[in-house]
Amino acid sequence: MKSESNLEKVLEAGKFAVTSEIGPPKSADGNVVRKKTGILKNFVDAANITDNQTAIVRLSSIAAASILLQEGIEPVAQMTVRDRNRIAIQSDILGAAALGVKNVLCLSGDHQKFGNHPSSKNVFDIDSMQLIRMLKDMRDAKKFQCGDEMDVEPRLFIGAAANPFADPFEFRVHRLAKKIDAGVDFIQTQGIYDINRFEKWLEEARSEGLTEKVYILGGVIPLKSAGAAKYIKNKVAGMIVPDSLIDRMKNAADPKQEGIKIAIETIEQLKDMKGVHGVHIMAIEWEEKVPEIVKESGLLPRPSV
Amino acid sequence: MDEILEMLARYERILLLGCGTCVTVCLAGGEREVGILAGQLRIHARQEGKSAQVDEHTIERQCEKEWVEEIKDRVEGVDVVMSMACGVGVQLVAEMYPEKPVFPALNTTFMGYPAQHGIWFENCRGCGNCVLHLSGGVCPITRCAKSLLNGPCGGSQNGECEIDKEIECAWQVIYDRLKKTGRLEWMNNYQPPRDWSTAGSGGPRRSVKIEEVLD
Numbered sequence: 001m002k003s004e005s006n007l008e009k010v011l012e013a014g015k016f017a018v019t020s021e022i023g024p025p026k027s028a029d030g031n032v033v034r035k036k037t038g039i040l041k042n043f044v045d046a047a048n049i050t051d052n053q054t055a056i057v058r059l060s061s062i063a064a065a066s067i068l069l070q071e072g073i074e075p076v077a078q079m080t081v082r083d084r085n086r087i088a089i090q091s092d093i094l095g096a097a098a099l100g101v102k103n104v105l106c107l108s109g110d111h112q113k114f115g116n117h118p119s120s121k122n123v124f125d126i127d128s129m130q131l132i133r134m135l136k137d138m139r140d141a142k143k144f145q146c147g148d149e150m151d152v153e154p155r156l157f158i159g160a161a162a163n164p165f166a167d168p169f170e171f172r173v174h175r176l177a178k179k180i181d182a183g184v185d186f187i188q189t190q191g192i193y194d195i196n197r198f199e200k201w202l203e204e205a206r207s208e209g210l211t212e213k214v215y216i217l218g219g220v221i222p223l224k225s226a227g228a229a230k231y232i233k234n235k236v237a238g239m240i241v242p243d244s245l246i247d248r249m250k251n252a253a254d255p256k257q258e259g260i261k262i263a264i265e266t267i268e269q270l271k272d273m274k275g276v277h278g279v280h281i282m283a284i285e286w287e288e289k290v291p292e293i294v295k296e297s298g299l300l301p302r303p304s305v
Numbered sequence: 306m307d308e309i310l311e312m313l314a315r316y317e318r319i320l321l322l323g324c325g326t327c328v329t330v331c332l333a334g335g336e337r338e339v340g341i342l343a344g345q346l347r348i349h350a351r352q353e354g355k356s357a358q359v360d361e362h363t364i365e366r367q368c369e370k371e372w373v374e375e376i377k378d379r380v381e382g383v384d385v386v387m388s389m390a391c392g393v394g395v396q397l398v399a400e401m402y403p404e405k406p407v408f409p410a411l412n413t414t415f416m417g418y419p420a421q422h423g424i425w426f427e428n429c430r431g432c433g434n435c436v437l438h439l440s441g442g443v444c445p446i447t448r449c450a451k452s453l454l455n456g457p458c459g460g461s462q463n464g465e466c467e468i469d470k471e472i473e474c475a476w477q478v479i480y481d482r483l484k485k486t487g488r489l490e491w492m493n494n495y496q497p498p499r500d501w502s503t504a505g506s507g508g509p510r511r512s513v514k515i516e517e518v519l520d
């Protein structure tokens with residue numbers, strides 16, 4: 001096994017994996033992380049910790065991951081290439097591994113234009129593809145990016161994102177193939193609302209044999225309101241929300257409950273798709289709904305492996 | 306303009322020095338703009354009730370010593386030189402006349418060609434290791450907001466960049482061009498991390514063409 005992480009073991013055992021996401025606070029209050037951890041414990045196999053998502057400064061993902069370990073949930077530390085060069089990333093990865101972090105998700109990161117420090121200088125020394133390869137070389141060849149060797153390598157389960165809804169669509173499966181070649185172990189997709197487009201992407205990935213080479217966790221983001229659905233459709237680059245879904249939210253008596261229902265239906269569909277190995281539930285500042293979603297989707301109890 | 310007035314506040318005799326090459330073409334610092342700025346400075350001085358001597362002169366190129374040498378007498382006759390060249394020209398004039406203050410009249414922004422009359426886009430950051438022959442003639446370092454090398458990020462949609470709908474996603478353009486010319490394999494293959502030492506991260510850059518060096 002590459003990392004011995006719980007997530008890796010669950011997937012290796014052929015179980016349908018469940019991950020979720022925790023956004024650290026915009027303050028030094030570690031108790032916020034502890035509280036969110038308490039909500040998710042026993043309902044997920046691992047929880048992602050976002051890394052200054054949307055370029056807004058938050059408590060560090062590796063520090064929060066370390067809190068998760070104390071609280072007994074396995075973290076997936078997200079790592080963007082926006083804010084760190086290859087020196088800082090490798091150093092942080094060694095530190096994370098020393099603290100016991102076993103899963104890392106490699107991301108480009110949202111542009112700082114969207115965040116609370118739009119006048120900052122970005123880094124982008126390497127891209128997310130190169131980050132995957134760098135971590136793989138650190139783990140498997142015990143080598144830094146420069147080629148120098150290390151004694152003790154970080155044993156990591158390497159993840160990355162995939163977005164079947166971005167353009168050019170024809171390139172999206174090639175990009176997945178590239179990430180696999182670069183060394184990725186698992187994929188968490190962008191939130192799925194357009195299930196047809198997702199299936200088209202998956203079908204292509206399957207026919208290229210890619211779903212045999214990597215674990216794919218379908219992304220699910222429960223909607224809170226019709227307004228939120230419209231916002232995602234119009235304002236969040238690289239996402240598709242079909243109008244039928246927006247109408248459904250608009251006509252619902254209890255939109256929040258409808259959003260949960262849609263999420264559960266999506267998970268039910270994902271469970272039946274060949275080549276989907278799990279689900280990644282991103283309930284942004286709505287973590288308290290994750291237990292219900294997992295339970296109603298028939299994904300309890302979580303396996304102990 | 307306020308920035309320029311602030312820089313010049315302490316000086317009476319000013320040489321406004323235009324440049325006849327790139328900044329003339331991009332309508333920022335040629336003879337015409339020198340004339341306009343000189344007029345504005347004179348009006349401002351009059352409004353303030355001050356006396357000001359504003360000399361106007363434009364040389365062919367402020368980035369070549371030969372041209373900059375020719376204006377020795379003019380420079381000696383003023384208190385300050387306001388250069389309307391790019392950052393390169395300003396620095397050469399300052400280096401050749403170290404006893405004179407030399408100020409930039411422009412905020413040099415980028416290298417680009419006009420997309421249409423009056424609109425310029427950034428095209429090249431002078432990274433020192435060009436990939437245009439591989440990337441379909443579109444620079445990913447400059448024109449992708451994240452300088453990605455392995456294809457579009459997850460925010461690319463409808464050919465627009467995630468940071469601004471007015472900006473094309475460079476990778477969509479690269480994809481289209483490479484597809485048209487049957488060269489997609491560059492995009493499908495893994496591109497390793499770049500050596501940014503040629504792009505300014507190796508410290509100030511220096512370029513030597515040995516056969517041209519006269520000693």
Ligand code: SF4
Pocket residue numbers: 428429430431432433434435436437444445446447
């Ligand atoms: S690759 Fe480098 S040299 Fe070539 S256009 Fe881009 S920035 Fe300029």
Ligand code: SF4
Pocket residue numbers: 448449450451452453456457458459460461462465466467468473474475476477
């Ligand atoms: S949308 Fe395109 S140009 Fe903009 S950052 Fe992403 S890949 Fe680069």
